[in-house]
Amino acid sequence: ALAAAWREVAGDPGAAIGVPAETPVDDDVLARRHEVLAEVQEHYYAAPPRIERGWREHLIDVNGRVYLDMVNNVASVGHAHPRVVEAGSRQMHLLNTNSRFHYRAITDYADRIAATLPEGFDTVFFVNSGSEATDLAIRLAMAATGRPDIVAMREAYHGWTYASDAVSTSIADNPHALSTRPDWVHTVDAANSYRGKHRGADAEKYAPEAVAVIDELAASGRPPAGMIAETYFGNAGGVALPEGYLGAVYAAIRRHGGLAIADEVQVGYGRLGEWFWGFQQQGAVPDIVAVAKSIGGGHPLGAVVTRREIADRYRTGGYFFSSTGGSPVSSVIGMAVLDVIEQEGLQENARVVGAHLKRRLEELGKKHDLIGTVHGSGLYLGVEFVRDRETLEPATTETAAICDRLLELGVIMQPTGDHQNVLKIKPPLVVTRASVDVFVDALDRVLTTGY
Ligand code: PLP
DSSP, X not given: OHHHHHHHHHOOHHHHTTSOSOOOOOHXXXXXXXXXXXHHHTTTOSSOOOEEEEEBTEEEETTOOEEEEOXXXXXXXXXXXXXXXXXXXXXXXXXXXXXXXXXXXXXXXXXXXXXXXOTTOOEEEXXXXXXXXXXXXXXXXXXXXXXXXXXXXXXXXXXXSHHHHHTOOOTTTOTTTTTTOOTTEEEEOOOOTTTSSSOGGGGGGHHHHHHHHHHHXXXXXXXXXXXEEESEETTTTSEEOOTTHHHHHHHHHHHTTOEEEEEOTTTTTTTTSSSSOHHHHTTOOOSEEEEOGGGGTTSOOEEEEEOHHHHHHHHTTSOOOXXXXXXXXXXXXXXXXXXXXXXXXXXXXXXXXXXXXXXXXXXXXXXOXXXXXXXEETTEEEEEEBSOTTTOOBOHHHHHHHHHHHHHTTEEOOEETTTTOEEEEBOOTTOOHHHHHHHHHHHHHHHHHOO
């Protein structure tokens, strides 16, 4: 019945993208694909789906079965959005090459990105991913200040490249996090107001403690080049930072001549219901912003945005070059994504559908004790499962089983966090109220009937 309901919501996805609903696939190819997928995804699902194509907030497997994709901030404007597809293919016919010259597509797009940020952000570096963006942001801070030390928040994830991995201390995403951390990385406590050492009303204690770490570093003769932090605590499942946190730590960093780096790779571009940016919710403005995921709508694209005087200090003695970062195709795709977000009112959709979804999940929390709390805002939410609401013992195995059951019901979901006990909810921004209702109903059913 659920599958039929899906088809009703999704229409005929094959027809929408001009491909027959079922593409015959060779059995051997299928078997091999299944093997590879199982290896990659065993972390998430007992029996991973064999996905072949996407449409809006839906994914379709090799048998034509339709799933609701509730965990995809890469396909920000929905899978296979026709305007994005068209923009990319048209540019492929014209030109796609390295970024040696200032092609019109690239400079127009850089201007457009800069215009979405607060005044003063006038310089954009293009790269191919979130890891490259945070890595470059760190190098930029080091070069601009002539210092080696970086402050980062514990339990965060910023990427897999050398510098971005070094500041990623999330054990779930990087099992080697602690043993490989170089001595230029200095960590402060994870400002997780739900599960961190200060709970609830004491959450505001995190900022003074982080400021103390920064002050001590400076007093010991190692004033940091900068501090990197996600503006929303993504790894923990979309936990908002305590009010005023970023303002306080940014001020401390700047007091000692360092730079504030905002990792907006997860939440940037409309997910919180505003043009951006977690830092706007905090009323704080960073010096360097790293973005990726959503901006490419599925295409590999990342960017670092900063002010000219910071960029100029980095460029002294050399220049930045990424062969395919912000290529003409990437740039027109990025531009189409921005157009769609604006013209289809997707920020508004994130606000309205996100608020409805959060309300419904909180209602579910009154019925099922396993739901410890619901984090987040807009279309960046987290459902944290605990065995005991007082001790907050994480319901890790239950969360994995719940994801498997949801998958059987056609909903793609994934555990996150250092305890893998949070459902991180980040569907494409085009997700409808009807779709999120199907998700909540499925979750209710799983929690009621067993997992
Ligand atoms: N920063 C944050 C907050 C992320 O969540 C991620 C990826 O999950 C990254 C950076 C790295 O991005 P990518 O996987 O595109 O390299």
